[in-house]
Amino acid sequence: MTDEPTQPEPAExxxxxxxxxxxxxxxxxxxxxxxxxxAEVFTVTPDMDNRAVARELVERGISGAPVVDASxxxxxxxxxxxxxxxxxxxxxxxxxxxxxxxxxxSPIFRGFPVGETEPGVVREIMSEDVIxxxxxxxxxQLAALMVEKHVHRVIITSSRRVVGIAxxxxxxxxxxxxxxxxxxxxxxxxxxxxx
Numbered sequence: 173m174t175d176e177p178t179q180p181e182p183a184e185x186x187x188x189x190x191x192x193x194x195x196x197x198x199x200x201x202x203x204x205x206x207x208x209x210x211a212e213v214f215t216v217t218p219d220m221d222n223r224a225v226a227r228e229l230v231e232r233g234i235s236g237a238p239v240v241d242a243s244x245x246x247x248x249x250x251x252x253x254x255x256x257x258x259x260x261x262x263x264x265x266x267x268x269x270x271x272x273x274x275x276x277x278s279p280i281f282r283g284f285p286v287g288e289t290e291p292g293v294v295r296e297i298m299s300e301d302v303i304x305x306x307x308x309x310x311x312x313q314l315a316a317l318m319v320e321k322h323v324h325r326v327i328i329t330s331s332r333r334v335v336g337i338a339x340x341x342x343x344x345x346x347x348x349x350x351x352x353x354x355x356x357x358x359x360x361x362x363x364x365x366x367x
Contacts, residue, residue, distance in 0.1 A: 200346050205314050206307040208346060209328045209336030215240045216250060218295035225294055226255050238327050238334045239298050245332040248298040258297040304329045307336065315343050 198207075215238045216225050229237065229252065236251030304327045305314055318326060318340060328336035347353045 203311045205309045208342040209338040211336045222292045248300045249302045250298040254297045
């Protein structure tokens with residue numbers, strides 16, 4: 173060992189056999205659902221206890237989960253909205269009644285404590301109408317599907333089996349990573365605070 177200062181290595185301008193160049197990220201328009209989805213998905217079964225599922229959703233910090241049968245096939249989805257509807261004994265058509273002129277829904281369930289759900293099992297309150305997409309769906313089409321169906325996440329399936337889940341945040345991440353959005357600071361805002 174010597175006490176001589178070491179010189180920093182010169183920046184590489186071309187790839188070496190030890191360190192190949194990183195490929196440029198693919199353009200957003202070429203990405204597919206598989207590129208952004210979460211492959212590890214928490215699922216529930218139709219016979220699970222509602223209260224246990226509600227606690228699990230809260231602990232995991234998620235707002236819903238796919239429901240699968242004994243063979244692993246997707247049969248529904250359960251969300252915080254389903255728990256609220258069941259706890260308040262809200263009629264199934266309440267969302268239609270709460271619909272605004274611009275086809276969006278009013279946040280009538282915001283802030284409801286999920287832990288106050290009624291006893292029962294998932295099959296009694298789950299939604300069987302599930303929005304799904306294949307892993308090969310291009311992201312622009314996945315985004316259009318979310319807008320059309322007014323959902324924030326889509327379950328990614330293959331042969332009716334859950335292989336992933338993609339959310340609106342997952343769609344935004346590659347746009348921010350590529351500098352397409354996210355660099356602009358809102359007018360009149362110097363910094364973001366928790367106040």
